[in-house]
Amino acid sequence: MKVLDCKQSRELEQSAVDSGISYLELMENAGAAAVRFLRKKFSLSGRKVVILCGKGNNGGDGFVAARKLSELGVAVMVVIADGLPHTDLAKTVFSRLKDTSVKILDGAENGERVEAAVSSADFIMDAIYGTGFHGCAPDHMLPLFHAVQNSAAVVVSLDIPSGANCDSGAVDGECINADYTITFSTLKNGHLIYPAKKYCGQVAVAPIGIDANLISSQKSSLELTELSQAQSLMKPRDPLSNKGTYGRLLCICGSEGMAGAAVMSAKAAVRCGAGIVDVALPRTIYPIVASQIVEPVHTLLDYLPDGTMLSDSRSALQKALQKAKVCLIGCGLGCGKETARIVCEIVSDSKVPLIIDADGINVLAENINILKTVRVPVVLTPHPGEMARLMKTTVEDVQAHRFEYARSFAAQYNVILVLKGAGTLIAEPNGMVHLNPTGNAGMAKGGSGDVLAGMLASFIAQGNDPVAAAVGAVYLHGEAGDRCARRFSQYAMLPTDMIEMLPGLFLELER
Missing domain, CATH: 3.40.1190.20 (Ribokinase)
Incomplete structure (x- = not known):
């Protein structure tokens, strides 16, 4: 089974874009795939969802999921976990939240309100760091990580739990402990290598519109045995064979x-x-x-x-x-x-x-x-x-x-x-x-x-x-x-x- 590291995942996305799909479409498809997973797995009627969004494209996936959930009538709160979005894609999908019912909280300015929301949530979606993360989660993020850990909510990470290294599987500090991880197009190294693996929970691979032939032809350096x-x-034995x-x-x-x-x-x-x-x-x-x-x-x-x-x-x-x-x-x-x-x-x-x-x-x-x-x-x-x-x-x-x-x-x-x-x-x-x-x-x-x-x-x-x-x-x-x-x-x-x-x-x- 195909398994990619961070660089190879980016190469795959670039190949998909070269074939005709846009990066914005891929982000929209990723957020929609996360919502489909939740709807298939759980009843969302009357439930509260808190989505923790970082400032990169992983946060962008979370913004899309928030909008899609709000269109279904789900009560959604987005927490700006580590500053406003700074990539063009994330900025674009964030701007699309302004005409929705999604509540938005700045985590840096509303620490107590964020912790209360996380504590009372039925579902928490982790879209903070994603596959590009390496090193340790900064100290100012630890109260949020601890709030998630102490919550009774079902925790779903997008691509990989925040705090885990996608390539090496290293966890050099605090890490979101997910019940489920939704990864897009293929598995990643960190889903399979300890200690990151133990933070991933159940991993689901969700398609986001990248052609299967592109996925199969993408060079990788790790393979999951099937x-x-x-x-x-176990080859058939020749009837005329001997020892x-x-x-x-x-x-x-x-x-x-x-x-x-x-x-x-x-x-x-x-x-x-x-x-x-x-x-x-x-x-x-x-x-x-x-x-x-x-x-x-x-x-x-x-x-x-x-x-x-x-x-x-x-x-x-x-x-x-x-x-x-x-x-x-x-x-x-x-x-x-x-x-x-x-x-x-x-x-x-x-x-x-x-x-x-x-x-x-x-x-x-x-x-x-x-x-x-x-x-x-x-x-x-x-x-x-x-x-x-x-x-x-x-x-x-x-x-x-x-x-x-x-x-x-x-x-x-x-x-x-x-x-x-x-x-x-x-x-x-x-x-x-x-x-x-x-x-x-x-x-x-x-x-x-x-x-x-x-x-x-x-x-x-x-x-x-x-x-x-x-x-x-x-x-x-x-x-x-x-x-x-x-x-x-x-x-x-x-x-x-x-x-x-x-x-x-x-x-x-x-x-």
Whole structure:
């Protein structure tokens, strides 16, 4: 689904104007669309609507909505929230209010009256800042923001809640907390990226007369994943195929005390259709892993007391990598000196696509330039803590700049970067970022990432494009998690439950 930033939204509007529609018509259509949304959703008879209008074009949309509502007999008050309109468009539509029943209050001169109106309103429309806002809301606006917060009214923001950054999703101060956000023509970055997303409430995309072909052709750098993209991974199977048709996956996973990571990643890989899954793991944990999943083959690795891998095991691991179509490395692997050597050798020498997770990422954080020497597709799947290690920063910083860090890292190191968390991001080296809409907080348990890594590796092993596999696997992983939450609750659901949800999910997609 198309998602635009502020600059791209302006480019789209300019394309529409070039095709024959005026900016004034677009503003009129936006205000009318906001009113249609309210009428469809609520009964407005006898209700009071307060519209908070800024001095830019977002305020202009609010002025149009006020006029349209007054024509329907609705009691409307416009609050001039931050000074009189200063754009020509906003001035034009503001002037059209003079012959209507709309009451107008200057917020700067009538603070107590404005707060009383907001407090008694049934609906508050936020048309203060819009998509061009960045930084913090000024101090003189905070009493109004607080009045909105304390009101029992239904709050509807136009385009994006005032105080939120449209491009980055940042909220660097106070922000209107909307029940609904009406955005025009397309979704915007801030509707999907936390923390702005949590202020948007339910988001509705309203058409304002821009041709669908113009929208589809508009360049964007963020895409919301849809079910069809995940479904594209489920290709019909050839009746004459065999296990070799669907790829051989090597999983270098697990260590003493971390056998479960090997089990979950391998089980997820098998469930997602890989033809052969070869799990390379220490011989000491083989009985645990083999007792939990019988489908994979195993490459058993032996170590000296000091942790050094025996030469025969090193040769066996190299042979396993040569036979594989794709390699997953890192789940539960540990971060010892020998592990670091193995990860660096595999990453440097691999001739097949690599999925690097967990401890594989932690090793790379200390040997990051190895990525610049790799000549095969690489997918990294860090959670925020691992991403912080890669970027030499804090988790809080990563969470505040998820979009920017994911995109810049993918471009700098020519990898596909899957930054996990609420709204997992899949960043391509070319700058495109895919945002995943599925998943829930019940997935925040150890093992969920192992399941995702196994799923993703399995889809690549079957011949899917690595980007498509990452986008689709993340969606399906989240959908399985959502089904678990509905069945078991977010508290009780387990990562292994997600694996057990996959057969039913895949059956629906195959049909």
